[in-house]
Amino acid sequence: xxxxxxKKMPITQVSLYAIIVICFVSSVLFVHNxxxxxxxxxxxxxxxxxQDKQQxxxxxxxxxxxxxxxxxxxxxxxxxxxxxVQLTNEYSSSGVYDQEYVVGNELFISIDKRSExxxxxxxxxxxxxxxxxxxxxxxxxxxxxxxxxxxxxxLISLVVNAALLSIALDVYVHQSYKSLVLICGxxxxxxxxxxxxxxxxxxxxxxxxxxATLLGIFLTLAxxxxxxxxxxxxxxxxxxxxxxxxxxxxxFMAGLLIGSLGAVMDVAxxxxxxxxxxxxxxHDISLHALKKSGMDIGKDLMGALTNILxxxxxxxxxPSMILYLKNASSLNVTISMNLSLEIARAVAGGIGIILxxxxxxxxxxxxxxxxxxxx
Amino acid sequence: xxxxxxxxxxxxxxxxxxxxxxxxxSFISLFINFGILMLTVILMLxxxxxxxxxxxxxxxxxxxxxxxxxxxxxRKTGTAFLSTIVTIVILLLFIDFVSSVSMTQGFxxxxxDALAPFSLFVGVDFAKIGASVVIxxxxxxxxxxxxxxxxxxxxxxxHHPAISRKELFLSGMRIGKDILGTDTNTLxxxxxxxxxxxxxxxxxxxxxxxxxxxxxxxxSEMITIFCAGIGVAxxxxxxxxxxxxxxxxxxxxxxxxxxxxx
Numbered sequence: 001x002x003x004x005x006x007k008k009m010p011i012t013q014v015s016l017y018a019i020i021v022i023c024f025v026s027s028v029l030f031v032h033n034x035x036x037x038x039x040x041x042x043x044x045x046x047x048x049x050x051q052d053k054q055q056x057x058x059x060x061x062x063x064x065x066x067x068x069x070x071x072x073x074x075x076x077x078x079x080x081x082x083x084x085v086q087l088t089n090e091y092s093s094s095g096v097y098d099q100e101y102v103v104g105n106e107l108f109i110s111i112d113k114r115s116e117x118x119x120x121x122x123x124x125x126x127x128x129x130x131x132x133x134x135x136x137x138x139x140x141x142x143x144x145x146x147x148x149x150x151x152x153x154x155l156i157s158l159v160v161n162a163a164l165l166s167i168a169l170d171v172y173v174h175q176s177y178k179s180l181v182l183i184c185g186x187x188x189x190x191x192x193x194x195x196x197x198x199x200x201x202x203x204x205x206x207x208x209x210x211x212a213t214l215l216g217i218f219l220t221l222a223x224x225x226x227x228x229x230x231x232x233x234x235x236x237x238x239x240x241x242x243x244x245x246x247x248x249x250x251x252f253m254a255g256l257l258i259g260s261l262g263a264v265m266d267v268a269x270x271x272x273x274x275x276x277x278x279x280x281x282x283h284d285i286s287l288h289a290l291k292k293s294g295m296d297i298g299k300d301l302m303g304a305l306t307n308i309l310x311x312x313x314x315x316x317x318x319p320s321m322i323l324y325l326k327n328a329s330s331l332n333v334t335i336s337m338n339l340s341l342e343i344a345r346a347v348a349g350g351i352g353i354i355l356x357x358x359x360x361x362x363x364x365x366x367x368x369x370x371x372x373x374x375x
Numbered sequence: 376x377x378x379x380x381x382x383x384x385x386x387x388x389x390x391x392x393x394x395x396x397x398x399x400x401s402f403i404s405l406f407i408n409f410g411i412l413m414l415t416v417i418l419m420l421x422x423x424x425x426x427x428x429x430x431x432x433x434x435x436x437x438x439x440x441x442x443x444x445x446x447x448x449x450r451k452t453g454t455a456f457l458s459t460i461v462t463i464v465i466l467l468l469f470i471d472f473v474s475s476v477s478m479t480q481g482f483x484x485x486x487x488d489a490l491a492p493f494s495l496f497v498g499v500d501f502a503k504i505g506a507s508v509v510i511x512x513x514x515x516x517x518x519x520x521x522x523x524x525x526x527x528x529x530x531x532x533x534h535h536p537a538i539s540r541k542e543l544f545l546s547g548m549r550i551g552k553d554i555l556g557t558d559t560n561t562l563x564x565x566x567x568x569x570x571x572x573x574x575x576x577x578x579x580x581x582x583x584x585x586x587x588x589x590x591x592x593x594x595s596e597m598i599t600i601f602c603a604g605i606g607v608a609x610x611x612x613x614x615x616x617x618x619x620x621x622x623x624x625x626x627x628x629x630x631x632x633x634x635x636x637x
Binding site for chain 1: 376378379380381382383385389394397398400401404405408409413415416419422441445469477479481482485486488490494495496498499501505507508512513515516518519522548552556557559565566567568569571572575576578579585588590591597598601602605608609611612
């Protein structure tokens with residue numbers, strides 16, 4: 001990006017790029033040297049040696065290979081810093097729940113035995129922060145290079161919304177206030193206002209989109225809630241959320257609400273910006289023409305957006321579906337255990353997308369009408 | 376009655392009411408996509424076939440459905456299809472590399488209870504499966520961006536028939552920037568919603584920041600979100616370039632035909 005800096009560029013833009021580059025360099029340096037900030041012992045793999053290799057066949061006739069590797073690693077923090085530690089690692093070629101380590105990997109370890117000659121320990125987990133950070137930076141740079149200012153605003157919106165979500169969940173988990181539905185209701189309003197303002201700025205188009213999004217999302221919530229109550233949640237399998245010690249249904253509904261929000265906003269802002277665009281081009285355009293073009297845009301969007309939601313939700317279940325099927329579960333059981341909640345989310349999101357189409361068309365027309373009267 | 380059936384009926388009725396014929400097509404495409412996803416999973420059970428190849432093939436089929444069935448077969452959807460495939464291949468190479476170095480495949484220790492009843496040595500390469508998951512979660516968004524850009528560029532070309540290739544490319548980039556914001560938004564919230572249960576659980580366990588950032592599940596979620604964002608951004612220049620190239624080719628051809636007529 002530095003290459004593009006030239007004299008024509010305003011000073012603010014240059015300094016913005018400079019700040020980004022400084023952030024990049026310092027964060028990469030930090031994650032590569034942050035071992036002393038961890039309480040757990042960190043060790044870097046400096047040598048690996050394959051000790052044993054064997055073929056296994058499980059009860060379902062799946063063939064796999066098991067390996068045992070002996071690892072020498074250098075301890076990077078704590079009082080043993082600089083010393084070497086001997087570790088053993090067992091892994092399979094499928095890597096469902098294990099992992100091969102190579103030279104250069106950093107690991108969290110616990111120290112088992114300490115003697116004059118050598119230290120032995122066991123592996124707790126891999127240290128992944130530097131890789132995640134690098135992918136994060138590739139993401140940031142791609143968005144900035146392609147989207148410029150738009151990309152920057154998307155990043156801001158992502159960071160602000162993620163921070164809000166984290167704070168809201170802290171309030172839910174740690175404070176006495178336990179109503180997840182209310183917390184999510186407030187969150188949804190904040191998410192909508194912040195994202196749409198960042199996407200489109202302060203104007204009537206945005207107000208119309210915010211109104212339409214909120215009406216659309218809460219109507220969707222009502223429809224989905226009634227559908228679930230009416231059928232007493234028959235067919236929804238909450239097993240994949242069994243690790244939670246909280247009411248599954250509520251967490252599921254909250255996730256559904258937040259998950260549909262982006263798509264509903266997408267419909268609302270696309271329709272309102274095109275209706276306002278048509279009005280700006282031709283102030284005498286009839287309400288009927290505006291309505292027709294808004295509905296046409298909605299029709300273009302609805303299939304694509306519902307598919308986006310479906311793939312986002314369903315793809316995440318692929319690994320556990322493979323595990324089920326490889327363990328001789330029937331296709332029926334596999335689908336209902338792994339996909340019922342995902343399909344419900346996608347279908348509810350689809351309902352939200354479609355309900356929002358007429359709502360967005362009418363709210364935008366209402367705002368256009370008001371604007372017209374003022375002039 | 377089953378909740379999913381009732382919700383699907385509501386969706387179907389609404390799609391017909393609002394979208395008419397296109398609504399029916401959208402609903403059917405959802406079903407076909409579900410079928411393709413299941414078929415993909417079943418094909419992945421065969422440990423002799425590389426999951427990456429299966430992923431590319433099924434992404435090609437999915438984008439055919441999303442582009443040619445919901446819309447029509449024409450030059451617009453054709454270039455959108457080509458751009459989707461190019462983007463998918465680039466993204467897949469990147470993700471394959473990332474997920475193998477970042478060690479985020481498979482399941483984390485947090486999920487060990489759920490894994491207890493299963494044999495884990497199933498002979499399928501879960502690192503490759505992990506890369507496929509990322510691609511498949513983004514495929515819907517990638518095709519959507521591609522078709523939006525090629526349609527709008529088609530409109531631009533119609534209104535300004537003499538536009539230069541560079542200008543046409545830049546018009547595609549401009550449209551792309553407009554949809555980049557809304558599409559990343561759609562993806563991010565969908566991921567937030569999908570991961571909500573896990574996020575609450577991380578908070579319940581009182582994980583420290585260091586533990587969260589380094590855990591396998593959180594890592595794979597972050598990589599999925601980042602790569603999805605990279606995918607919808609990457610498709611913009613790729614589609615704009617490919618579409619500008621083919622539009623100019625088509626225009627030259629037309630002009631040649633006209634000249635021959637004269």
